[in-house]
Amino acid sequence: MKTIRFAAAFALAATCACAAQAADWSDTSLSYRYGSKFSEPYNGNDIVKHVVNFSHSSGYKYGTNFFSVDYLMSDENDPSAAGARSGAHEAYALYRHTLDLGKVMGREFKYGPIRGLGVTAGFDINSKTDAGYNSKKRMLVLGPTVMFDVPGFLNLSLVALHESNAPYSTFTQTATDRYRYDTHAALFASWGIPFPNIPLAFEGYANYIGTKGKNEFGGPTAVEINVDMKLMYDVSPLVGANKNTFKLGVAYQYWKNKFGNPAKTVPGATARTPMVRAEYHF
Template identity: 85%
Template sequence: MKPIRLAAAFTLAATCACAAQAADWSDTSLSYRYGSKFSEPFNGKDIVKHVVNFSHASGYKYGSNFFSVDYLVSDENDPSAVGARSGAHEAYALYRHTLDLGKVTGRKLAFGPVRGVGITAGFDINSKTDAGYNSKKRMLVLGPTVMFDVPGFLNVSLVALHESNAPYNGFTQTATNRYRYDTHAALFSSWSIPVPNVPLEFEGYANYIGAKGLNEFGRPSAVEINVDMKLMYDVSSLLGANPKTFKVGVAYQYWKNKFGNPEDTVRGATARTPMVRAEYHF
């Protein structure tokens, strides 16, 4: 449990530290995305989802912060309760703080294609109201990060994840006490790369998440692969706005063994979801 206590302490300390620092830069956005091929474990149907997102990214003297909240609304193929004709609702929030070790120590930690090295800590929280699982995820994140020297940014982190959940099964009316999975490793990457000579950006994240032991029902978990990428076009000039204010584009998500459920035994455990997306940055 020591790494988990360190993660919690680091996250709290980093949050307090950045609150005391003036941001050198920041980007706040509201976005909307839509897809009709979402999937959920144990469901197996194509699900339509409308997703509204609020995100904030900022940088200060010693590092950077990222906070994001998704609000997801499903159609009736992912019902809100047993027999319901309305869809489930979900809120998913995450926070990451990356402490740049070069900036903290005053040393240049660049080498080869790497421009810097840091430590990332944070958390994920979700809550979903659906007929089956009703997730209440809580997760702490801690690990080193490598920042590559590219136009825009490309960060790769090797992290430890400490995750728990306390679901409520709407079919059996059974509540599960908060269950803690095995602490497991993950490789996280995120990027935003401008396309030369055109107002396009290639953005996204790719996560490789190790198996987390037995789940709360005594079944083995599987390695997850979650890739979410988007190509966004800056239409601000068409609307008379400052650059990078309004963006529209397309996105695609590939999520294998979603939430650690193995696709070979769980229907709907792998999603392949094209989406359309619009963003407003301020």
């Protein structure tokens, strides 16, 4: 396990160093999304959330970078403290770097629908102010990636995840020491596919995450499925802006066994959330 953590940290440091080179292209955006059917484990209520996001993606000589920060604001059905009427706030950040092996080695890894091969490394980190759990997630990500030859992009990664958390319950005023789950496998897919001849794109990600052993309270964990997809329409010409500056659309998230909590025994562990979304790219 120590070897895996060291390898992930080393790979992340190495890819960040490579990413310091000048970008060949980049896209930075601010977005807003809204939904009224969010769900949280151990909470049987539908939750309204307003989500503000900052994202940056770029490509350079040897690969690509992606960085994203969500700031999620819940209504009172996801309270910020025991007995409080205000909703919880959460910040969730992730970073992914994909090193293109073909570009590094000066050769092509093309075969049929496959455009290339890479190695993806990164991290997730979050902090939430909810009453019951107060998540402080930390996670390292490392594994191979297949890049498919499609309009836009479609990447599929098989990764190892090393995750820990150190929650604090305001109900019981009990802190839990940082707990490390079993290192576990996951299959990550991400895509951005433009429609031909119309300013519409189908974008999103799908994660299949294996069980991670016992949770910090000794209970079982379950396979986690998280699919977040969106249809975005480029409205920039309607407001006299450059192409792909302003986008409006709809999104849908299906999240089963959220955070590894078994939906069979944990209320609120499965979310089915339609959303509206607006983006500004610069």
